[in-house]
Amino acid sequence: MERLILAITGASGIIYGIRLLDELSKNFEVSVILSKNAIQVIKHEIGIESLHEFKQRFNKPNIKIYSENDIDASVASGSYKTRGMFIVPCSMKTLSSIASGYADNLITRAADVTIKEGRKLIISPREMPLSSIHLENMLKLAKIGVIIAPPVPAFYHKPNTIDDIVNFIVGKLLDSMGIENQLYRRWNGQ
Numbered sequence: 001m002e003r004l005i006l007a008i009t010g011a012s013g014i015i016y017g018i019r020l021l022d023e024l025s026k027n028f029e030v031s032v033i034l035s036k037n038a039i040q041v042i043k044h045e046i047g048i049e050s051l052h053e054f055k056q057r058f059n060k061p062n063i064k065i066y067s068e069n070d071i072d073a074s075v076a077s078g079s080y081k082t083r084g085m086f087i088v089p090c091s092m093k094t095l096s097s098i099a100s101g102y103a104d105n106l107i108t109r110a111a112d113v114t115i116k117e118g119r120k121l122i123i124s125p126r127e128m129p130l131s132s133i134h135l136e137n138m139l140k141l142a143k144i145g146v147i148i149a150p151p152v153p154a155f156y157h158k159p160n161t162i163d164d165i166v167n168f169i170v171g172k173l174l175d176s177m178g179i180e181n182q183l184y185r186r187w188n189g190q
Contacts, residue, residue, distance in 0.1 A: 008087075010037020082114070
């Protein structure tokens, strides 16, 4: 089974990361890394109270869950082969650390490894408005091939529910990694 890494940081929009994990776990071995701030946001936005409860909810043989402090995890090494990495949602703190090469936890180390190994890294920054510092960090990463995919919904598919909007974003993220999906109705012209 092909491997992917999914990091979830402490930005609002945890629903995107959770929905992405649901989709990825259908066909991939997924290493999930949660930041300590992600646990707080998950508690507030999703109602999952702890890392332990998160691990229970996503207890599947093809899902491995790590905290950002598990720096000795396999995903911290370039010899651990993966198709690539998602960071959804991505806090500006995490984005800044990656742009600066500051690999001080498992998320930023795994991202650093993904970049140095030439693998696909997709970051979904969840902040607005954006400052020039945010934009400069995104540009710096984009110039080295990191895909910057903010969770900006479209409305041409006429969403009726929040799930429709979330599925559109997750579908676009999967598209960016080259993963086939039918999560949203694609634009075919008028």
